[in-house]
Amino acid sequence: EPEVTQTPSHQVTQMGQEVILRCVPISNHLYFYWYRQILGQKVEFLVSFYNNEISEKSEIFDDQFSVERPDGSNFTLKIRSTKLEDSAMYFCASRWTSYEAEAFFGQGTRLTVV
């Protein structure tokens, strides 16, 4: 069964460093998302991406964040200068079309900023 794949599963980084989280969405999906979940809190939307551009972003998605689809398969989230409060699980999700709302999630990357 097709699935969303995320790497790495766990990343530890020092405050102020840049990190890139990687995702391979389901191959025929057109809409891509990043969400995050701080421990014990709800899953929060960060950004949606369609047709090689950002469709919507949340207040959390400030200038330190960026997304890219560098080729036909990968979808990346870059955090330029990590802060302690960026520590969270980051989930990539994809969705097929605008007529099918089911979004499928990856297993997540646990980001720990020390």
Next chain:
Amino acid sequence: QKEVEQDPGPLSVPEGAIVSLNCTYSNSAFQYFMWYRQYSRKGPELLMYTYSSGNKEDGRFTAQVDKSSKYISLFIRDSQPSDSATYLCAMSGEGGSEKLVFGKGTKLTVNP
């Protein structure tokens, strides 16, 4: 008022019980309603998906949406210990890029 409210529990039931999980919401633009299951430190796994109002059944799981009351439910029949997880409701409006808005999740334990 929060956009999506979900009782975080925890909820503990004996094996074989019927479980009822619920969410309320405030945004009348929501049209798509989903239930996800999440194990600790794992990604949300899609269980059920419903468009607009009505019921949907899949095996032991039934999802109900009442848009007039802005209330959605997930019922699990003949619950099993393997159903122990956190259940998240999520919803979105029309359009492909519409973000999902999640509830906080209800932690369920099914005791053998």
